[in-house]
Amino acid sequence: xxELQTRKEQALAAIDAAxxxxxxxxxxxxxxxxxxxxxxLLKTLGAMTPEERxxxxxxxxxxxxxxxxxxxxRKQALEAAALERRLASETLDLTLPAPDTPAxxxxxxxxxxxxxxxxxxxLGFSVATGPEIEDDxxxxxxxxxxxxxxxxxxxDTFYFPDRDAAGNRMLLxxxxxxxxxxxxxxxxxxxxxxxxGRVYRSDSDATHTPMFHQIEGLVIDRDIHLxxxxxxxxxxxxxxxxxxxxxLRLRPSYFPFTEPSVEVDxxxxxxxxxxxxxxxxxxxxxxxxxxxxxGMVNARxxxxxxxxxxxxQGFAFGVGVDRLAMLxxxxxxxxxxxxxxxxxxxxxxxxxxxxxxxxxGVGARA
Ligand code: DAH
Numbered sequence: 106x107x108e109l110q111t112r113k114e115q116a117l118a119a120i121d122a123a124x125x126x127x128x129x130x131x132x133x134x135x136x137x138x139x140x141x142x143x144x145x146l147l148k149t150l151g152a153m154t155p156e157e158r159x160x161x162x163x164x165x166x167x168x169x170x171x172x173x174x175x176x177x178x179r180k181q182a183l184e185a186a187a188l189e190r191r192l193a194s195e196t197l198d199l200t201l202p203a204p205d206t207p208a209x210x211x212x213x214x215x216x217x218x219x220x221x222x223x224x225x226x227x228l229g230f231s232v233a234t235g236p237e238i239e240d241d242x243x244x245x246x247x248x249x250x251x252x253x254x255x256x257x258x259x260x261d262t263f264y265f266p267d268r269d270a271a272g273n274r275m276l277l278x279x280x281x282x283x284x285x286x287x288x289x290x291x292x293x294x295x296x297x298x299x300x301x302g303r304v305y306r307s308d309s310d311a312t313h314t315p316m317f318h319q320i321e322g323l324v325i326d327r328d329i330h331l332x333x334x335x336x337x338x339x340x341x342x343x344x345x346x347x348x349x350x351x352x353l354r355l356r357p358s359y360f361p362f363t364e365p366s367v368e369v370d371x372x373x374x375x376x377x378x379x380x381x382x383x384x385x386x387x388x389x390x391x392x393x394x395x396x397x398x399x400g401m402v403n404a405r406x407x408x409x410x411x412x413x414x415x416x417x418q419g420f421a422f423g424v425g426v427d428r429l430a431m432l433x434x435x436x437x438x439x440x441x442x443x444x445x446x447x448x449x450x451x452x453x454x455x456x457x458x459x460x461x462x463x464x465x466g467v468g469a470r471a
Contacts, residue, residue, distance in 0.1 A: 224463070
């Protein structure tokens with residue numbers, strides 16, 4: 106009995122004196138581990154007579170409880186002390202002055218997307234999104250590009266090696282147009298959306314990167330015609346470039362998902378080395394800049410999306426966001442957009458406090 110008392114007191118004293126978690130753990134193993142002395146004592150109970158056991162068991166159990174409690178308490182105390190030490194060493198001096206130049210900036214792509222959302226919100230468009238890992242059906246088939254359609258070859262698609270659970274061929278979306286299908290399926294008609302996001306094509310040079318950004322527009326309603334498309338694009342581009350003398354040229358074109366299809370160029374002129382949009386397209390030093398694809402949504406696409414083309418018509422457009430940013434803010438190499446070079450970001454980036462608003466001018470800059 107006395108021996109138990111003595112050992113217990115020795116153990117408690119040792120636990121109390123332990124100054125690391127490892128030391129406490131070693132003491133726990135020594136007492137309560139499989140081969141620990143308390144565990145061994147507990148094993149002796151089996152061989153005792155019931156009377157002996159009745160006398161010895163409570164004392165051993167009590168010793169085990171005391172030692173276990175002491176270990177838990179010591180561990181907690183050591184952890185609390187460690188936390189205290191860490192908090193004391195990791196001080197933050199809030200009285201220091203703010204740095205002159207804030208370190209972060211908003212990337213021009215983010216800024217332009219925000220500008221576009223602001224402009225289109227004013228025209229009653231909401232923002233829609235879709236997955237970047239898309240299936241073949243949404244990216245191509247439902248946009249009137251059947252398996253054998255030659256336009257598929259122009260997309261330089263990144264395919265995944267495996268199909269999804271439903272057996273669909275999976276890919277990185279090559280354009281934001283599949284969001285048209287998803288939005289019509291989910292929301293039905295009428296609908297007015299823009300869909301900004303990342304798209305992917307296996308292509309790379311000064312004006313092409315394997316990942317780039319597009320913004321898709323879609324309007325589906327009753328009695329929509331080409332005039333609505335032209336007005337919308339003109340209004341959008343005037344607001345975006347913040348000038349009224351924007352001149353558009355609409356050229357007949359071909360996209361499988363629109364009929365008729367229209368390619369839109371914007372006029373520009375070069376005045377004293379400065380590129381200015383909105384010029385007279387045919388004079389020397391002037392020209393047309395191809396800007397976006399658009400058209401009246403093909404009746405087959407409306408059908409694929411589950412709507413009745415006899416009742417619903419609309420227009421769609423797709424435009425490169427990076428290209429818009431380059432034109433508006435004057436960068437000439439697209440690859441620099443995605444290098445993460447801090448000097449480039451400091452130069453072309455925007456202040457996080459410079460939120461685009463229509464009242465402040467969408468591209469307001471200090
Ligand atoms: N999806 C086309 C592309 O990436 C762009 C486009 C053209 C989108 C015409 C449209 C459209 O919505 O009507 O090349």
